[in-house]
Amino acid sequence: MKAAVVGASAGLGRALAERLAEAGHELVLVARDSRDLEAVACDLRIRFATSVRWLEADLAVPDAAGLRARIKDKLGRVDALFLVAGLGDDTDHGPMEEAALERVIAVNYTSPVAIANAFLPDLMDGSLSHLVGIGSVAAMRARSRNMVYGSAKRGLEFYFEALRHRLSAYPCRIQLYRVGFMDTSMLPGRGGPLAASPDSIARAILARLGGPGGVAYLPRWWRLVAILLGVTPWRLFIRFKG
């Protein structure tokens, strides 16, 4: 298989790239810093003797068509596309600076949507079989923390559901995961014992590749939290701050 991972130099994206390389797949890694990308690519090439290339791109400055062309230039055909890059912001309980707000929306929403849109022809002609997006449990129920981030992730889910509807007659799989807290540098020290290792999430995503489409929780137990949050009366819910 040939796979592209966007946001592959750290955290979940790096874990996914590692598991994909281990399984012998040919890879293109995308993130902003060529040095991190080259270090990850080196490691994977040496350990798993598979072809790993990389591209520098900044999702805050979207150029989805350009990115698609560059990925296809490296890989030829793409079988699986993982849109993993995401961005949180410490001031996202408002008011935020407009530039910061726009970045959060661009990286978490506009860019992944634009990239999926750019690859729509590939999904339709059967060459791209798997599109995987990464959402967040921050999109479960709107709260005073991660306001813009949560909205962007919710918007991304909506688009993925729309895409799934649009492509229901095609053989491709559209999957999106509401991922829980992970032990990465995105949430330093905040996840506590609830934080899962990015590697365990990566393994779960790959085990479900080609499985049911749509939105699912990882780790699975977050679904229970979502149900409980969903039925929590507003008067109680407004106390869940901080």
Next chain:
Amino acid sequence: MSAPVARTFHSLGFGESARGRWLVPDRLRFLDALPGVPGIPRGAGLSLAGAGFGEDVLALDMRRFDRILAFDPGAGTITVEAGITLGKLFRFLAPRGWQIAAQPGHPDITVGGCIAGNVHGKNPLAHGCFGRWVLELDLIHPDHGRLVLSADERADLLELTIGGFGLTGVIATATILLQPMPGGRMRVEPVPVASLEAAVETLIDRQGDADQLYSWHDMATSGRRGPGLVFHGRPLNGPRSALPLASYPALNPELWALPVGVMNRPGIAVVNLAQSLRWRRPRELGAAEAAFPFARLPYYFYLYGRKGFLEHQTLVPWAAAPAYLTSLRRLFDRHGVTPGLFVMKPFGGSPGLLRFEGEGLSVALEAAGGEQARTLFTELDALDADHGGRANLIKDARLPARAVAAQYPGLDEFRRRLAAFDPRRRMRSSLSRRLEL
């Protein structure tokens, strides 16, 4: 990029603790502009001294920089980022017929920790310490930027950094000379010995052809003669089978220590009995099990409880060893302390600065933490000095500066060279403050 988190750090065994900040960077741009505040690089935090943290110090956890950057099977060298663990390296190297020569006993230990602590493996006599195998380093310092260190370039700084306890800056990458892996399995013969002295003789006799050679003693018996076993390991010839390092439970004494320790004399007797039953006859160990005996036994450390344990390792000249062991026995009796672990090894390598290296016998012991143990260890410091011994700095959480001054002729030179390289002393740790480095 992530923000630092405030937390309390403990050395393994709870011998030294401090409140500091913790940062786990994972992108190289972070290393371009290291914060100038007092900081200290850190690996897995498995040191028995407070070497990777300090009061109000920013601890830079390097474990996400763990990539293999180059591997040359022709020359037998590998270039890695310093946060890589010995376990990850083992999984890569073993199937390819290579190994790290001087490998300490837990797979979570990082290469950075091995270099900064200049650690030793199962056979320091034959293989020296970790530093001997380091060909080149990339060192990053907030005031000096990125520096390449090798025998040809800044050799003096390389010397200071090997066994430099992270005080010269962050080791970003290292090129290491590898050792061919002789075979997949190792045959370990337990040779029963009646006393510490008998073990010393056996260790000397068998020095010639051992890949692993160390002794283990039961000091809970009355009279404390120290009956025990000399472990003599030799690689088995035969096909070099790739033996994987199976997954192992995490070692996290901070999380799992029993509320009350059970490593008192009866408890130790039970642990020792289990050990001697396990070793009634020679055993064949897989390469992973031979390399990382502690990987499957983290529970052992939890037995000491929240009060933890103190460790002490001394390198005594061979000639002084018998007298040293006799006095040691008397010390245990006088203070009513029974060491939970007592291990001896023939040692080698070349001493210098603050390195725990050189010809002689290494005597390592572990005792349940508390007042008694601390008093005993204070007397141990004097005993070491009297016998020309030197204590291992990375393994003793309470070793005072004056003990090091009495034992290490290189102390002043270490201080002078460190101050010359880094007059603002950007790197600090509990260890560096305790030893006034």
